[in-house]
Amino acid sequence: MRKFxxxxxxxxxxxxxxxxxEKFEKEGIQGxxxxxxxxxxxxDFELVLRENPELEGMAVTIPYKEQVIPFLHELDPACREIxxxxxxxxxxxxxxxxxxxxxxxxxxxxxxxxNARPKALVLGxxxxxxxxxxxxxxxxxxxxxxxxSAGEGQVTYAExxxxxxxxxxxPLIINTTPLxxxxxxxxxxxxxxxxxxxxxxxxxxxxxxxxxxxxxxCVSKGGKAKNxxxxxxxxxxxxxxxxxx
Numbered sequence: 001m002r003k004f005x006x007x008x009x010x011x012x013x014x015x016x017x018x019x020x021x022e023k024f025e026k027e028g029i030q031g032x033x034x035x036x037x038x039x040x041x042x043x044d045f046e047l048v049l050r051e052n053p054e055l056e057g058m059a060v061t062i063p064y065k066e067q068v069i070p071f072l073h074e075l076d077p078a079c080r081e082i083x084x085x086x087x088x089x090x091x092x093x094x095x096x097x098x099x100x101x102x103x104x105x106x107x108x109x110x111x112x113x114x115n116a117r118p119k120a121l122v123l124g125x126x127x128x129x130x131x132x133x134x135x136x137x138x139x140x141x142x143x144x145x146x147x148x149s150a151g152e153g154q155v156t157y158a159e160x161x162x163x164x165x166x167x168x169x170x171p172l173i174i175n176t177t178p179l180x181x182x183x184x185x186x187x188x189x190x191x192x193x194x195x196x197x198x199x200x201x202x203x204x205x206x207x208x209x210x211x212x213x214x215x216x217x218c219v220s221k222g223g224k225a226k227n228x229x230x231x232x233x234x235x236x237x238x239x240x241x242x243x244x245x
Contacts, residue, residue: 002032003054004243007045007068008061011038013182013208016059019236042067049090057243058088059236062178065101065127072097082134084127087239098242101131104235106139109203112226117141118201119170123189124177125154128205132176144170146189157190167195173218175204180212188213198222207232 006016020034037048042064049055060068065084069075072088074096079085085097120136120143122129129145136143144166145154160166167173179187191214200223204212207229215225 001054002056003035003052004032004057004059005035005037005048005052005055006059006061007037007039007048007064009038009040009063011036011061013178013206014061015208015232016061016236019232020240023236023240039064042071045071056090057239058090059239060086060088062126062128066130069097071095078102082130084130086127086131086235087242089242089245098239099131100235100238100242101128101231102135103238104231104233105132105205106135107234108228108231109135110139111230112203113172113201118172119143120172120174121146121160121166121170121191123173123175123191126176129176132174132205141172143174146191161190161192164192164195167192167200171199171201173200173202173214175202175206175212175214178206180204180209180214181206182208185209186213188217193217193221196221196223201225204228205231 006014014036017034017036024032065086068085072095076098079097079099082099082102084099086101087098089096117140120141122132122143123146125145125147146157147154150156175189177189179189196218200218202215202218202225204215205228206212207227210227218225
C-alpha cells in the first residue's frame with residue numbers, strides 16, 4: 001500500500017483526505033491511501049514518520065509550513081526562495097520540500113483576474129502568505145502586507161482602519177490567515193468593512209466554509225469574492241505529480 005498524508009493542527013477544516021480519497025476512486029488508482037495526521041507540535045512529525053515508514057509524500061498545512069523546514073534534508077530551489085513548505089517528497093528516507101501553494105494560487109488568481117492587475121493587500125504573514133507574495137511579484141501585482149504589528153513593507157490593521165487610502169488604493173484583498181475557517185466561521189480579519197465597495201475583490205484562501213464572513217462582507221457592498229477551493233485542487237494535483245515523479 002502506497003501511503004500519503006497531511007500534517008497540521010487542527011485539521012477539522014481540511015478537505016485534503018476527502019479530495020485524495022475521491023481522486024483515487026474516480027481515477028481508478030489502486031493501492032493508495034491518504035490519511036490526516038493532526039499533530040499538536042511539529043516534533044511529532046518524526047513520530048508520524050517512524051510509525052508510518054511506507055509514507056511516500058506529505059502535505060503540510062497551518063501552522064507548520066515554516067516549522068517543518070528543519071526536519072527536511074533538501075529544499076526545491078523555488079521553495080527555498082519562498083521560505084515555506086506545503087509538500088514533502090519522501091524517497092529512501094530523504095525528505096525534500098516543495099511549495100505548490102505558489103502554483104495553485106498563481107494560476108487560480110490569473111484565471112480570476114484575467115488581464116487586470118489591481119494592487120493588493122495581503123492579510124497575514126505566515127507560511128501561506130510567503131507563497132502568495134512571490135506569486136504576486138511574478139504577476140507584477142504591487143502589494144502591501146497587513147499584520148497586527150508594524151514592519152518593513154507592511155501596515156497594521158489599526159492603520160487600515162485609520163487611513164482610508166489603503167482600501168481605496170489596494171482594491172484586491174487576499175486573506176492568508178485561518179480566520180473564518182470551520183468551525184470558527186464567524187471570524188474574519190479586522191479590516192474596516194465599511195470602506196468596502198463595488199471595486200473590491202476578496203480572495204480568501206479559506207475554502208471551508210465555501211463563503212467566509214470576509215467574502216460575505218465584500219459581496220454585500222457590491223464587490224466580488226472567491227474562496228480557495230480551486231487553489232486547493234491545483235496545489236493538490238501538483239503535489240501528486242511531485243509524489244510520483
